Amino acid sequence: MHHTKYLIIGSSHAGLSALDAIRLQDKDGSLTLVTQESCLPYSPTILPYVLSGQARPEKVFLRDQQSLDSLSIAFKPGTKIVAVEGRSRQVVLQSGEKMEYEKLLLATGAAPNRPPVQGLEAVPHHVLRTLEDALTLRSKIRKNATAVVLGAGLIGLHAAENLARGGMRVIVVEALSQVLPGYFDEEASQMIHRAFSDNGVKILLNKKVSRVKGAEGRPL
Ligand SMILES: Cc1cc2nc3c(=O)[nH]c(=O)nc-3n(C[C@H](O)[C@H](O)[C@H](O)COP(=O)(O)OP(=O)(O)OC[C@H]3O[C@@H](n4cnc5c(N)ncnc54)[C@H](O)[C@@H]3O)c2cc1C
Numbered sequence: 001m002h003h004t005k006y007l008i009i010g011s012s013h014a015g016l017s018a019l020d021a022i023r024l025q026d027k028d029g030s031l032t033l034v035t036q037e038s039c040l041p042y043s044p045t046i047l048p049y050v051l052s053g054q055a056r057p058e059k060v061f062l063r064d065q066q067s068l069d070s071l072s073i074a075f076k077p078g079t080k081i082v083a084v085e086g087r088s089r090q091v092v093l094q095s096g097e098k099m100e101y102e103k104l105l106l107a108t109g110a111a112p113n114r115p116p117v118q119g120l121e122a123v124p125h126h127v128l129r130t131l132e133d134a135l136t137l138r139s140k141i142r143k144n145a146t147a148v149v150l151g152a153g154l155i156g157l158h159a160a161e162n163l164a165r166g167g168m169r170v171i172v173v174e175a176l177s178q179v180l181p182g183y184f185d186e187e188a189s190q191m192i193h194r195a196f197s198d199n200g201v202k203i204l205l206n207k208k209v210s211r212v213k214g215a216e217g218r219p220l
Contacts, residue, residue, distance in 0.1 A: 003100040004032040004074065007091065009081050010107035011035040013043065016062060018105050023071050031073050032099070036080035039131060040064060047134040048158035052165035057135060115150065118211040125212075128159050143167035150209055152179040157192075160201050170201045175208040 049055035112127035152174035178189035
């Protein structure tokens with residue numbers, strides 16, 4: 001069974017910061033970094049630009065294998081942890097294998113919250129959280145087709161901007177009375193709203209999507 005002094009689950013910002021901090025204190029202790037994703041560590045913040053092609057997918061990585069090797073990190077992509085057995089200090093992988101650890105860090109981040117919209121599960125739709133999500137969404141971009149983005153928060157507007165750059169007609173639906181609620185005051189939000197409108201993105205405020213229906217016979 002694989003045994004490691006430090007086990008970090010999740011290879012994004014939190015996992016990488018922890019890894020660097022551990023290596024400042026302990027240069028040699030065995031350290032294993034696992035992620036369920038199949039690629040090198042990357043920053044989700046760049047993903048909207050992968051959509052429009054402004055960022056090339058091969059340029060999004062935060063570390064390469066060489067830099068992980070130089071810190072003696074056992075990096076294990078494609079490794080999903082499905083259970084933690086705290087008493088025996090073991091984790092269970094999706095494959096059924098186990099790993100033994102001395103210290104464990106869960107740096108597993110967050111998952112997109114799908115709103116309770118009637119019909120959503122029956123309609124093809126996307127979220128933007130992983131590199132795979134970004135590449136899938138990018139492959140669906142069609143010039144002059146319409147994309148509806150639910151939510152005018154940071155990720156919604158980033159996605160809207162880059163779908164529009166990709167040539168799509170974009171409509172953003174926001175339940176609250178301004179874009180980027182919680183980030184900016186009304187005046188700044190209005191300026192941002194105008195910049196989007198000037199670039200052809202339609203934003204509907206005070207509107208809550210309650211139901212979605214797929215166009216029959218037309219794959220999305
Ligand atoms: C599209 C987008 C744009 C963003 N833009 C900005 C921005 O401009 N500015 C900003 O400050 N923030 C931005 N953010 C937020 C920022 O990316 C997050 O705050 C940050 O990535 C959180 O880092 P994290 O390491 O905690 O978690 P995450 O980045 O979520 O990483 C968690 C990792 O753990 C892995 N994992 C989860 N469960 C398991 C498991 N069971 N087994 C193995 N691996 C697992 C996941 O696959 C993932 O790789 C953006 C986020 C997104 C999605």
